[in-house]
Amino acid sequence: MRQLRIPLVIVIGLALGLGLGLLIGWRLYPTEFVNATPAYLAPAYQQDYARLVAAGYAMDGDLAAAQTRLRGLGENGEAVLTAVMIDAILKQQDEPEIRQLVNLAAAVGINSPVMTPYLNQPPEGAP
Amino acid sequence: MSRRRRRQLPYSSGGKRPFWQRISTAGWLLLGLVVGLSAGLYYSWVVDPVVYINAGPSRLSEAHKAEYIFLVSQSYAADGDWPQAQQRLAALEDPNLAGTVNALLESYVRNLAPPAALRHLAALAQQLGAEGGAVAVFAPTAAALPTPTLASPLFLPTPEPLSTLTAVPALTSTATLPPQPTEVFTFQLLSQEQLCDLDGAPRIEVITQDVALNDVPGTAVLVRWAGGQDRFFTGFKPDRGLGYGDFTMSPDVSYAVALAEGSPEVSGLRVEKCADGRDGGWRLVFQKLSNTPGRDNGD
Missing domain, CATH: 2.60.40.10 (Immunoglobulins)
Structure with a gap:
């Protein structure tokens, strides 16, 4: 009887231990997540980051730096910029910000008819 | 003596029991628990750790945080919207934000960044209450700069009393003092x-x-x-x-x-x-x- 009981006890112990370990590792004390790139930001923060990149481009006209920053948002960096820009236009948000977004979008090759009315001011720092 | 001898009889007759037979049921349970726990932790921390998405800026790497702060300074310079800049910086969850921005400014100074970038960062640092040489130099107004005592009278000629300058109004009624060289x-x-x-x-x-x-x-x-x-x-x-x-x-x-x-x-x-x-x-x-x-x- 003891011969049969021991493996059963071991299996129960293993199962309990494994469950406890997963609970601790995934829920209670998950791996500290640091050193992220902007690609891991929540959508709202990604959109805000795209606005910041556009403002930065408006200030210094450094397209290469702006493109690098957009790439930091991951594969859909330009898609985020496009979405933010169109959203800003459709909601008629702050016009200077719309112009910043449109200028950056145009510079990276995004084209949309909604951009046309805002495409008349080059960035301040552009050569 | 005889009792002890009787107890030892099974061992002496059947040989020593293997170690696993000497472990109690609770011992086996504990052993399984420890092994399972170790395996679970290894799997959840190393093999397949939790990867968060939807992170905030506070989770960014130091380099990306620096980039983020710089962009906030650019944006603040563009629109002057301090509450929005504050909100963005607050997302970094940095308890010493002023010090962080000041340190970033100093690193930009040492890396000979363009003056505009320095000014924008300095303005942000100044708004946050940072004090330092770089802020004093590049911020829009010289904050935190102690007022020096300039041009000590010890080395300047004693100024003449004003009354001696106005003693001959007839001759200097419309005269203006010549511009002093700066x-x-x-x-x-x-x-x-x-x-x-x-x-x-x-x-x-x-x-x-x-x-x-x-x-x-x-x-x-x-x-x-x-x-x-x-x-x-x-x-x-x-x-x-x-x-x-x-x-x-x-x-x-x-x-x-x-x-x-x-x-x-x-x-x-x-x-x-x-x-x-x-x-x-x-x-x-x-x-x-x-x-x-x-x-x-x-x-």
Whole structure:
């Protein structure tokens, strides 16, 4: 009887231990997540980051730096910029910000008819 | 004796029991628990850890945080929207945000970043209440810069009383004073602070730096006092910095310090008591100005 009981006890112990370990590792004390790139930001923060990149481009006209920053948002960096820009236009948000977004979008090759009315001011720092 | 012998009989007849037969049921359970726990932790921490998406800026790497702060400074410079800049910076969850922005500004200064970028970062740091040489130099208004005592009367001719200038109104009724030449200094005073952590006699410490706040050795420093003067050079105590030089003070003597290449004169420097009762000296930091006038030559 003891011969049969021991493996059963071991299996129960293993199962309990494994469950406890997963609970601790995934829920209670998950791996500290640091050193992220902007690609891991929540959508709202990604959109805000795209606005910041556009403002930065408006200030210094450094397209290469702006493109690098957009790439930091991951594969859909330009898609985020496009979405933010169109959203800003459709909601008629702050016009200077719309112009910043449109200028950056145009510079990276995004084209949309909604951009046309805002495409008349080059960035301040552009050569 | 006999009882003990009877107990030992099974072992002596059947041989020693294997170790696993000597482990109790609770022992096996505990063993399984420990092995399972270890395996679970290894799997959840190493093999397949939780990867968060939807992170906030506080999870960004240091390099990306720096980039984020720089972009916030650019955006703030563009729209002047301080509440929005504050909200964005708050997402970094940095308890020492002013210090972080100030450190970033200083790193930009050392890396010879464009003046516009320095100005934007300095403005942000200033709004956050950061104090430092770089903020004092590049922020829109010189904040945190102690008011120096300039142009000590000790070295200037005694101004004539106003009454002697207006004594002949008939001749100078419409006269205007000729424009006074504006003195152009090679160095500006960055900071002036009392020294209370002295390990010797009270002294005047002078530190000379260039535009990028790097130490400048070999700068002649003039020290004057009533009845005497002296000069020393920076850079002769490299263990304290290439731009460092000092001068031992005597009690009850008022000193005035200026750089031979041209700088505002800081006067009224005396040995003063520190909070702990010890005699304190002074530390003056001078920064070399660029040759071109103004700060925006790189825009």
